[in-house]
Amino acid sequence: MIEKTATEEKVNSKCFEFVQEAGLSRRAFVQLLGTGLLITVTEGISIGQRSRGGGRSIAVAARVHLNRDGTINVMTGKVEEGQGPRAQLSQAAAEELRVPVDRIHLIMSDTGLVPDDGITAGSRTTPSTVPAVRQGAATARELLVRLAADRWKVDAANLNVQDGVITNKKTRQTISYADLAGSSDVAEAFKQSVSSDVALKPVSEWKVLGESVARPNSRDILTGAHHYPSDVVRPNMLYGKILRPPSYGATLQSIDLSKARAMKDVFVFRDDQFVGCAAPSSFLASQALEAVAQTASWRITPQPSGKELFSHLKEHARTGGRSSPRTRGSIDSALASASKVLSETYTLAYVQHTPMEPRAAIAEWNDGKLTVWSGVDGPQRVQGDLARAFDVPSDRVRVIVPDMGGGFGGKHTGEAAEDAARLARAAGRPVAVHWTRAEEFTWAYFRPAAVIECKGGLEANGSLIAWDFTNINAGGSAIDTPYNIANTRILSAGSDSPLRQGSYRCLAATGNNFARESFMDELAAAAGADPLAFRLAHLENSRIRTVLETVAKHFNWAARKKKVTAEIGVGLACGTEKNSVVAACVEVHVDRKRGQIKVNEVCEAFECGPVQNPANLTSQVQGCIMMGLGPALREEMQFEDGKILNASFARYLVPRFEDVPKIDVHLVKKTDIPSAGGGETPIIAIAPAIGNAVFAATGIRLRAMPMQNALRRQLA
Amino acid sequence: MDARITLTVNGDKRTVVTDPQRPLLDVLREQLHVTGPKYGCGEGRCGACTVLMDGRRTLACVVPVGSADKKTITTIEGLADGDRLHPVQQAFLDEGAIQCGYCTSGMILSAVALLNENPRPTDEQIIEGMNGNLCRCNGYTKIMNAVRRAAANIAEVKKP
Ligand code: FES
Ligand code: FES
Numbered sequence: 053m054i055e056k057t058a059t060e061e062k063v064n065s066k067c068f069e070f071v072q073e074a075g076l077s078r079r080a081f082v083q084l085l086g087t088g089l090l091i092t093v094t095e096g097i098s099i100g101q102r103s104r105g106g107g108r109s110i111a112v113a114a115r116v117h118l119n120r121d122g123t124i125n126v127m128t129g130k131v132e133e134g135q136g137p138r139a140q141l142s143q144a145a146a147e148e149l150r151v152p153v154d155r156i157h158l159i160m161s162d163t164g165l166v167p168d169d170g171i172t173a174g175s176r177t178t179p180s181t182v183p184a185v186r187q188g189a190a191t192a193r194e195l196l197v198r199l200a201a202d203r204w205k206v207d208a209a210n211l212n213v214q215d216g217v218i219t220n221k222k223t224r225q226t227i228s229y230a231d232l233a234g235s236s237d238v239a240e241a242f243k244q245s246v247s248s249d250v251a252l253k254p255v256s257e258w259k260v261l262g263e264s265v266a267r268p269n270s271r272d273i274l275t276g277a278h279h280y281p282s283d284v285v286r287p288n289m290l291y292g293k294i295l296r297p298p299s300y301g302a303t304l305q306s307i308d309l310s311k312a313r314a315m316k317d318v319f320v321f322r323d324d325q326f327v328g329c330a331a332p333s334s335f336l337a338s339q340a341l342e343a344v345a346q347t348a349s350w351r352i353t354p355q356p357s358g359k360e361l362f363s364h365l366k367e368h369a370r371t372g373g374r375s376s377p378r379t380r381g382s383i384d385s386a387l388a389s390a391s392k393v394l395s396e397t398y399t400l401a402y403v404q405h406t407p408m409e410p411r412a413a414i415a416e417w418n419d420g421k422l423t424v425w426s427g428v429d430g431p432q433r434v435q436g437d438l439a440r441a442f443d444v445p446s447d448r449v450r451v452i453v454p455d456m457g458g459g460f461g462g463k464h465t466g467e468a469a470e471d472a473a474r475l476a477r478a479a480g481r482p483v484a485v486h487w488t489r490a491e492e493f494t495w496a497y498f499r500p501a502a503v504i505e506c507k508g509g510l511e512a513n514g515s516l517i518a519w520d521f522t523n524i525n526a527g528g529s530a531i532d533t534p535y536n537i538a539n540t541r542i543l544s545a546g547s548d549s550p551l552r553q554g555s556y557r558c559l560a561a562t563g564n565n566f567a568r569e570s571f572m573d574e575l576a577a578a579a580g581a582d583p584l585a586f587r588l589a590h591l592e593n594s595r596i597r598t599v600l601e602t603v604a605k606h607f608n609w610a611a612r613k614k615k616v617t618a619e620i621g622v623g624l625a626c627g628t629e630k631n632s633v634v635a636a637c638v639e640v641h642v643d644r645k646r647g648q649i650k651v652n653e654v655c656e657a658f659e660c661g662p663v664q665n666p667a668n669l670t671s672q673v674q675g676c677i678m679m680g681l682g683p684a685l686r687e688e689m690q691f692e693d694g695k696i697l698n699a700s701f702a703r704y705l706v707p708r709f710e711d712v713p714k715i716d717v718h719l720v721k722k723t724d725i726p727s728a729g730g731g732e733t734p735i736i737a738i739a740p741a742i743g744n745a746v747f748a749a750t751g752i753r754l755r756a757m758p759m760q761n762a763l764r765r766q767l768a
Numbered sequence: 769m770d771a772r773i774t775l776t777v778n779g780d781k782r783t784v785v786t787d788p789q790r791p792l793l794d795v796l797r798e799q800l801h802v803t804g805p806k807y808g809c810g811e812g813r814c815g816a817c818t819v820l821m822d823g824r825r826t827l828a829c830v831v832p833v834g835s836a837d838k839k840t841i842t843t844i845e846g847l848a849d850g851d852r853l854h855p856v857q858q859a860f861l862d863e864g865a866i867q868c869g870y871c872t873s874g875m876i877l878s879a880v881a882l883l884n885e886n887p888r889p890t891d892e893q894i895i896e897g898m899n900g901n902l903c904r905c906n907g908y909t910k911i912m913n914a915v916r917r918a919a920a921n922i923a924e925v926k927k928p
Contacts, residue, residue: 133868134866134867134868134869134870134905135867136867264864266861266864267864267866267869270861270864270866270869271853271861273866273869273872274844274853274857274860274861274866274869274872274876275844275845275847275848275853275857276803276804276843276844276845276873277845278869279803280803280806280870282806282807283797283803285801291798333786333790333794333798333799334794334798335787335789335790335791335794405904406904407870407904408806408808408814408816408868408870408871408902408903408904408905409806409808409868409870410807410808455868455869456868456870457806457868457869457870457904458867458868458870458904458905460904486807488810489808489809489810489811667864668864671864671867671905671907671910674906674907674908674909674910675867675905675906675907676906677906678906678907678908678909679904679905679906700809700811700813701809701811701813701814701902702811702813706902706904707906707908708899708902708908709894709895709898709899709901709908709911709912710895710896710899712895712908712909712912715909
């Protein structure tokens with residue numbers, strides 16, 4: 053029904069095909085990348101084995117494969133979704149293999165081909181997967197050197213590797229990786245486990261790491277040649293649409309499928325609550341779905357609405373049990389003895405990732421085996437979920453993640469994959485399910501809303517002696533205060549979330565840092581101190597001090613603070629999460645008449661240990677700053693009776709070009725600690741810095757994100 | 769009722785028989801397998817689906833294919849001249865102005881349309897011209913730099 057086109061062949065030739073005749077236990081595959089390379093991985097090498105990005109050992113062959121043309125395949129379970137692991141992990145492998153980075157061909161996120169490096173989340177690629185790949189590459193290099201030494205009957209210490217060529221320093225005899233590719237002794241040697249104590253190149257000797265290497269497939273992206281998950285086409289494929297309840301918690305009572313069934317070329321399927329239509333075009337599938345949706349009757353269950361969100365969260369807060377507070381000193385007596393006590397509540401709305409590429413999956417069943425192409429952060433995790441959902445062994449499920457549209461923590465789950473697999477199995481044909489924007493807004497998950505209660509006690513001399521901080525619902529990341537306070541009580545309490553919630557770039561750290569850094573500003577004001585001096589007076593962490601001082605210097609904090617007017621304010625904030633540190637200064641323009649906050653300028657200093665790819669890290673910091681602006685100012689899910697009221701870009705306003713301030717990023721150099729990830733933490737300083745700047749200009753303290761809405765409420 | 773619609777896509781004449789109400793974007797992606805233009809919202813609010821129709825910037829998700837009959841469509845696949853990237857593509861490459869890249873095709877076509885109309889835009893004009901395009905990786909800073917660079921390069925080439 054669907055003609056095979058040139059484009060489709062191109063898609064297929066870019067994929068990796070299992071050799072059909074190979075038995076399941078003998079994992080073998082052909083890689084078709086135009087060069088016609090063949091890789092065979094034989095029994096005994098468990099490529100799907102969990103390496104946890106560095107934990108348990110895997111065979112070298114599962115990580116590194118030499119090609120005869122001198123290129124090297126390096127396998128990783130990590131997913132490229134715009135944050136740079138394709139370049140960074142290629143650099144890591146190139147560094148340890150002693151080859152130029154363009155010699156590395158990184159094979160990513162295909163459960164049939166790569167080891168499990170854990171889900172792509174939590175800034176773990178840099179601290180876990182980079183070392184794992186480096187160890188794999190370094191072990192491979194050592195094995196190859198030893199092989200050459202054996203062949204030449206010399207001591208390996210006499211050999212040197214450069215540019216993929218092993219040279220005997222004395223005889224100048226050489227052999228290249230390409231020469232060794234395909235030989236049986238390499239295959240034998242690569243069965244060995246990756247060594248976890250192999251020596252890695254020290255930072256001072258890095259040649260490839262530390263460079264601004266561009267994303268290796270940039271050109272394919274710029275020319276439209278790259279196929280994202282939503283672009284993948286399989287022969288004979290249908291497009292599927294899934295029936296969604298009219299509100300959360302609604303259950304399907306009855307439905308009449310006959311009208312859609314009568315439509316030409318349409319396939320309709322129901323399994324209890326699941327109803328889907330598939331057709332040769334998504335237009336037709338949508339028409340069919342509309343026809344059946346009109347006949348559906350639903351049982352509605354009452355749901356909490358946005359207007360009672362914060363009281364609902366407080367009412368259902370789970371204190372005690374597992375969520376018991378961490379304490380230091382004696383908070384109650386410190387608060388009682390303090391000369392000034394402040395007590396305030398901060399709130400945080402639900403927000404959505406709204407990734408540009410909504411969830412998409414293509415599922416195909418062949419002889420009881422399921423192959424899925426989908427945009428998910430954890431291919432192995434989704435492989436397991438699909439195996440359970442369809443009751444098949446996980447080695448009969450293969451999940452392939454082509455480089456996908458950004459997820460920002462929002463694509464940990466495989467809903468579209470399951471939708472597609474269910475429909476494909478019933479239809480007996482491959483089915484693609486592409487979520488619409490409205491589906492993504494409604495049926496994906498949200499960053500948790502929060503109520504955050506803060507209490508602080510100051511001594512007469514202005515020093516902070518008591519800190520009581522409770523986050524209800526959003527979680528405990530970055531909840532501990534980095535400030536030096538003698539008496540603290542810190543609690544992350546779960547609650548009953550009205551909306552489905554999940555991960556997000558830096559998750560709870562943003563809310564916790566917003567409340568903490570805003571409240572620190574309130575305490576500084578109460579102590580009559582400059583916000584910068586007040587922080588520094590309570591801060592021992594030298595890394596945070598450094599970024600704070602760096603940013604204050606570049607922003608010219610002291611001078612600009614003196615120039616604050618009723619309309620132009622400056623504010624600062626800092627924080628730490630995931631072993632990196634950040635500080636930001638901002639300038640805002642507040643338009644009281646229109647209740648508008650415009651961020652004019654952001655200066656941010658960030659430090660995450662040795663920088664592995666400066667250009668990419670700069671993109672991440674800039675991206676975090678801009679992404680953080682949205683929930684800081686405007687983004688907020690509105691919901692009522694189980695329905696999302698603003699499930700569109702027309703009513704949910706994410707940052708656009710017109711919102712871009714002057715952005716000045718400073719990457720602080722630090723090389724004596726291991727590298728940490730940098731794709732998340734730069735987001736946490738922006739909201740409190742904005743709030744503090746608004747206060748500096750107006751004297752109005754905004755204790756709710758999004759703050760523009762909060763400002764309007766206060767001015768009303 | 770299906771209609772017979774003829775489009776010239778990236779220089780190739782293509783004929784489809786389909787419901788004229790179907791969005792141009794769907795026809796390009798699903799029927800002609802031209803997948804450079806992306807779906808981002810389907811409501812004209814994100815620019816991911818931007819193409820040039822008879823040289824003018826067009827949101828393919830809100831244009832019924834019937835109204836594109838006999839029109840010339842340029843997508844990201846049709847911009848480069850063989851191996852030579854279009855100056856706007858080249859500028860995006862040089863500035864490293866891609867993160868996930870899902871918005872990139874729409875960004876580039878919006879920039880091409882902008883620079884065709886106004887080869888020397890001010891920053892305000894770039895912001896106005898690009899404001900319909902969303903990037904959720906929020907790579908706006910480098911994209912702005914890329915558009916500025918493209919404008920400068922094009923101006924350089926056009927100098928007598
Ligand atoms: S998909 Fe057309 S504007 Fe968003
Ligand atoms: S680069 Fe990811 S949406 Fe723009």
